[in-house]
Each structure stands twice: as C-alpha cells, then as structure tokens.
Amino acid sequence: MxxxxxxxxxxxxxxxxxxxxxxxxxxSPSPSAGTASAPTEAGTGFRTATALETGQKATAGASTGDYLYWQFPAGAGQRATVKATVRLPEAASRTGAATWRIDVFDGLRRRQACAFGAPAQRASQQDTSVTLTCTLRTVRAWSEQWANDPLPGAYYVRLTATDVPDRDLGRPVKAEIEATAEDAGGAHDGGGQLGAPLHAAAVSEPExxxxxxxxxxxxxxxxxxxxxxxxxxxxxxxxxxxxxxxxxxxxxx
CATH class of the missing domain: 1.20.58 (Methane Monooxygenase Hydroxylase; Chain G, domain 1)
Incomplete structure (x- = not known):
C-alpha cells in the first residue's frame, strides 16, 4: 500500500x-493597448496606413467610396482577427444598397485569405450599419519563398465600399476597426525563423x-x-x- x-x-x-x-x-492582452491613444483617422494607401496596436479600437470619419487603410503587427504563432463596423448615412439620404468589404494584406502587400468570418457584406438602403470580420490563418515563423503563407510583420487592412450608386458616393460614414491576435498554440509551430519581420517599422513588436x-x-x-x-x-x-x-x-x- x-x-x-x-x-x-x-x-x-x-x-x-x-x-x-x-x-x-x-x-495575455498587451498592456500598452489600453494606455496608448486610439487613432481617429485612417490612411489613404499602403504608405500612409495608420498604425494600430492589437486590442485598440480605432475610428475614422470618411466618405462613401474612399479607401481606408490601417496596419497592425502579428507574430509567429498568432491568429489575427480584424473586425470593422461602418455606421451608414441616414436611409433617406441614400438611393440604394452597397457592398462593404475589408481586405487584409501582409507586409509584402500580398492579399491574405480569410480562414473565417465575413469580409464582405451587402448593406441595404435601410441598414444603419454593417459589420465585417476576417480571421487570418495562423502566422508562421517561416515559409518557402513561393508560398503565400502569413509571416511575422505588419498587416494592412483596407476598408471600402463597392457597387455603390453614383448618387451615394461621397456620403459621410463613420468607421470603427479593431485588430486582435490570440496564440494558436504549439500545434501550429512549424519550426524555423524568419530573419526579419516583413515591413514592420511603423508598428510595435508583439509582446x-x-x-x-x-x-x-x-x-x-x-x-x-x-x-x-x-x-x-x-x-x-x-x-x-x-x-x-x-x-x-x-x-x-
């Protein structure tokens, strides 16, 4: 016994x-996300994309038809999710429906596919807002040159409207965007390391x-x-x- x-x-x-x-x-959530002031504007291209910290909720005023750009960091082993909400003009001021969409690109400006979420949504004339989401594949520590795998570095988010009636172009909208990143776990650890992050000078390094x-x-x-x-x-x-x-x-x- x-x-x-x-x-x-x-x-x-x-x-x-x-x-x-x-x-x-x-x-754990980055402690700096709650202390840094959240951006209140967006860039108009890749070069002027507004830098975000993961966990921040940024806002921006814009016009329907504009291209809005943000960028955020993501490290190896993380699975990033982008969520955007667009507050639309009053229904009486619009003449028809429009499709809103978000696209996510890596540091080399390669478009990354969404593993989950709804990156494009059709907003009817009566809708007051539209919400878009995109969860990327897990960021890998390294990859073959020919592959389009997500790698550590900066990620760009582009928000815009398509299929907009001509008379509705230029109508004011309010956009809110947030990028989060969670650890996907050791099961997604592929080994190896990337020599340097992909064009990540403007965003902060993950914890x-x-x-x-x-x-x-x-x-x-x-x-x-x-x-x-x-x-x-x-x-x-x-x-x-x-x-x-x-x-x-x-x-x-």
Whole structure:
C-alpha cells in the first residue's frame, strides 16, 4: 500500500506539470493597448496606413467610396482577427444598397485569405450599419519563398465600399476597426525563423516577439509527458522488484 500510495502521489505531481503549460502559452492582452491613444483617422494607401496596436479600437470619419487603410503587427504563432463596423448615412439620404468589404494584406502587400468570418457584406438602403470580420490563418515563423503563407510583420487592412450608386458616393460614414491576435498554440509551430519581420517599422513588436515565445504548450506537454513516463517506469520497476513481503506464509518443514 505504501508503494502504491507513493506512486499515486508522484503521478499526481507529474500531472500538475501539464496544467501550467496551456496557461504559459496563452497570450495575455498587451498592456500598452489600453494606455496608448486610439487613432481617429485612417490612411489613404499602403504608405500612409495608420498604425494600430492589437486590442485598440480605432475610428475614422470618411466618405462613401474612399479607401481606408490601417496596419497592425502579428507574430509567429498568432491568429489575427480584424473586425470593422461602418455606421451608414441616414436611409433617406441614400438611393440604394452597397457592398462593404475589408481586405487584409501582409507586409509584402500580398492579399491574405480569410480562414473565417465575413469580409464582405451587402448593406441595404435601410441598414444603419454593417459589420465585417476576417480571421487570418495562423502566422508562421517561416515559409518557402513561393508560398503565400502569413509571416511575422505588419498587416494592412483596407476598408471600402463597392457597387455603390453614383448618387451615394461621397456620403459621410463613420468607421470603427479593431485588430486582435490570440496564440494558436504549439500545434501550429512549424519550426524555423524568419530573419526579419516583413515591413514592420511603423508598428510595435508583439509582446512575445516577432518569432513568438519559445515556451509553448507543445514544450509543456512534451516535458510533462516525459516526466509521467519516467514516474510510471520507476513505479513499475519498484512494484516488480520489491514485491510485498509476508503475503504468503513461509513453508515450515
């Protein structure tokens, strides 16, 4: 019983090592996002794109038909989501429906596909607002030159309206945009590192760096699993090497 109880204690201790792994890999919100003043305008092109910090809610006044640009940082292992809400003019001042859309580009200005979300929405004449979302694929630490994988660096967001009636062009709108990034976990860690972020001079570096933190949940599970295997091997050896004495009475002649 003592050996069994001791083995159980060791196994529980080894299991406890696995618990902090997920917590250590989880991304906490950047403390600077709440202290820096949120931008109140947008750029009109890639070169003038307004820099955002992840977690900030930026606003901008514009006219229907304008192209609005922002940029934000994303590091390896992160999955970024962009959400934009457009407050539309009064229905009485509009003559028809319009399609609003957001497009996301990486630091090389390559358009990135949305893995989830609704990056384009049709707003009817009666709608007062329209909301667009785009969740990108997980940012990789490195990639082949021919691939279009998302890599660490700056990401550009473009917001505009298409299929707008000519008489509605120039109508004032109010845009609100937010970019967030969460840790996708060690299962998406492909190894390798990019030499430098892609055109990220205007945006701040993520809290865990452009190449992500080396301490991911993959490392936690690996170390924890190794500890559990070692403890199980020691316990099994102890049970087979030193069986309980006195379980069978000695044979007397």
């Amino acid at each position: 003592r050996i069994t109880k001791a083995l159980s204690t060791l196994l529980l201790a080894g299991t406890a090592l696995l618990a902090p792994a997920g917590a250590a890999a989880a991304q 865990d760096g452009w190449n992500g933190s080396w301490l991911t949940d993959r490392w936690g599970w690996t170390v924890g699993g190794a500890v559990l295997c070692a403890l199980a091997a020691i316990g099994g050896y102890t049970l087979t090497r030193h069986p309980h004495r006195g379980s069978h009475p000695p044979v007397r002649h």
